[in-house]
Amino acid sequence: MEHIVFGIGITALAGALATVAGSAEDTESNIGSQGDPNSQVQLAPQMGFLHRIFNKAVAGEPPAYGLWCCLGAGLAWAFMAMQINPVLAIVLGAVLATFVQGVYATTAYVGRTASLAKFGQPVFVDILKSMTTVTMAHAFIAIFCTVTLCHLINTALGHPFPLPLLGLIWGIALGAAGSATGNPYYGKERQYQNQKFGAGVPISASGNIVRYAEAGERNSIDNGWFTAKIGGSASGICFGMIVFLELWRTVVFEAINPWYAIIVGVLMILIFTVIDRYIEVWGRKTYGPYTAPKEAEA
Amino acid sequence: MSVKVEVIEGGVPHNTILIAGVVSTLVCIYLTYLNVVTQTEMFSFFGGLAVVAALVWGSHTIKVLCSYGIGTGVPSAGMIAFGSGVIAMLYATRFGMLAPVVALILAAIIGLVLGWVSNNILNMKIPAMVQALTEMAVVGALTLMGFAALITGTFGFEGLTTGTVTMFGMTLLTHQNSFIGGCLIAVAFLLGAIAIQHPFNACLGPGWTQDRMLMLTAECAFLSMIVAAIMSFALISAGSAIISLVIAIIGWVYTYKEYMALSKRDAHSWLDSKPIPDVEGQ
Structure with a gap:
């Protein structure tokens, strides 16, 4: 009985970490226009709508977060194998994974924008500097929380998979939760505030995304600020519930009968x-x- | 039949990249065998260089394949490359010194079957599919083998599944502290799969240029080599890992700077804190 109570405590902690991770992940991907909103950001200059929106499509969110979390977990595993304290190992792993994420973000933005030279879309260096650092900060929180919950699953709950494999699995799950839950709020709603609510995106409006803000020109931090309120929270609840319910059913019922x-x-x-x-x-x-x-x- | 939506103009022909890729990757993987000959781990960094060579070749193959509207995103090509390559790589590690060649042949067969299935059973009917999937399976297998050699200093099955752990001053053999037992192979899988697809995914569009994309591939590969070299501290001697790390950092800094210069060359303009420029006719 005691180990079930202990397991439920760990489950609750992992669920809380997952909620924070999901929320940070969605905000990060929205600031980077990753996932399904990306096609419209990419299309806009081709339709004559130049913009100051950050566009860092490295891959879809599930494979991208699969890499960041798997890498963070792999590095943490390696540091722990070098007899480094787990807390420090996880922090160092997450820092290095965030560095890789930041480098990928800059090359994605610069590369995509340079390929749109024909349509007159400039590379905005200030966007590159300010948005990349904000996405890195959010990515760090998401990676750190995910690797920590994987470490809890591995050591406290005794899951047989090694840390990097858990990082891969839960990283893909994190990306999928953010992509499915939070993205539509940015891609279908925020980008098309100038269209009738709930009308979808007619072909004639393709690429005509909102480019101007309450004051001045909209950039991706405005989008992150907007989606953090509801899209981010929804993604957090989604991933938190996935982790919590998955662990809860295993911890409580497996002890009775698998x-x-x-x-x-x-x-x-x-x-x-x-x-x-x-x-x-x-x-x-x-x-x-x-x-x-x-x-x-x- | 699928319509070709982008055209390769100018640049180095694909077949030249293919031949250079196969030769340099195999040579670099075999150079890690110097570890066995000299009884050190100093030559592990050649595994990282094999990764760079294989990924440069593989990313150009993705460009050839994804120039057709294949109906799935570019990242899917990276996943299938490594998904098919990992089978060949794991099986080939049993063959000792012949491992890289066996991996190449076996991956080519797996890729060929997958290409045939895609074109004839799934009816995708894309002309470049069979050759591209064959090449990508080989790239996947050899890249994973390169990562394995970089992180553990060997590409043999025993070396990849056995590590050591020190307890109370005693050194014990363990399977958990190893490339496969610790699942570092999963990290290598995703590092390669994202690095192979990212360059074309990031550079696609009307302004695509070959030199910029291939420079980005080298940058992604060296970046992956940096983190893989850091992980190798756990499994090989610190001195050997430092050699890999230093080479990776030098390669990454050079390619990143070159890539930014090439992007500046290709971009319409390079503005700092400026508003959206006016477009004619608006």
Whole structure:
């Protein structure tokens, strides 16, 4: 019984870390226009809409965060193998992984923008300097929290996988949670505040993203500020719940019978499917012109 | 059949890059064998140089393949390269000194089958698919072998699965403190998979230039080599790891500066704290 109580405590701590990680991850990716909003940021200059939005598509969020967290975990593993204290090892691993993330971000922005020279899109050096550092700060929080929760799963809960493999798995899960939950808020809402709410993006509006702010020209820190409030929190809750519920069902039910943990997992998926469907139908009925798609096209 | 959406104009022909890539990668991996000959770990850094050579070749293959609208993102090409390459690499490590050549042949066969499946069963019908997937599987396998040699000093199965741990002054053999047992292979997998796809993903567009993209590949490869060299401190002697680290840092600083200079050359303009310029007709 005692180890179950201890396990639930670790589960709660891991869930809290995951919530912070998810929130930071979504804000980071939104400041870098990573994920699905990226195509519109890339397209805008080609349609004649030059902008000062940061564009650092390294890869989709799941593979990118798979690398950052796996790298952070791998470096932390190596430092621990060198008999360095785990706390220091995880911090050093996260710092180095963040350095790699920052370098990738600069080369992605400069490369993409240079390839758009034909359309007159300049490289803004001030954007490069100010946005990269902000994304690195958020990425550090996301990587540190994820590697820490992987270390907790490995040492406190006794998971058999080595730290780098856990980093890979939970990094991909983190990227997927941020990409699926937080991104639409930036890609479908923030970029198209000049369109009718809930109308989707008609082809005629492609690339016509909002480029001007309340005062002056909008940049990606404005987008990060906007999405941190709801998109970031939603991503945090999403990843936090994934980590918490996954560990909770294992810690509580595996002790009784390993099959119970699997049955509870399947039941959870069914319950969430029903909840998701209910919320989607309710959302469509309550907001937006989705009920008559033909009118939207006209 | 898929339509070719981008054209390669000028630059070094792909076949030249292919031949140079295969030869230099194999030579660099074999140079790490000097570790066994001289009973040291000083030559591990050649594994990192093999990674650089293989990735430069592989990123150009991705350019050839992704010039067609393949219907999936550029990053997927990096994932399939390493996903198919890791099987060949792991199997080949059992063959001792022949490992790099076995990895090359086996990966080519796996890539060929995957290319055939993609074109004929999944009906993707992309002309470059079979050759590109074959090349990328080989690149994936050889890059992983290069990382393995860089981090552990060897590309043999025993060396990759066995490490040492010191307890109360006693040195014990363990499988947990090793390249495969500690799953550093997962880190090598993703370091390579992102480094191989990023250059084309970051440089695609109407203003694509070959020299800029290949310089970025070298930069990504040296950056990966830096972190891999830091991880190698856990498995090889500190002096050998420092040699790898210093070479990686020098290579990275040089290629990063060159890449920024090439981007400045290709960019429309390079502005600092300026508003959005006016476009004609607005």
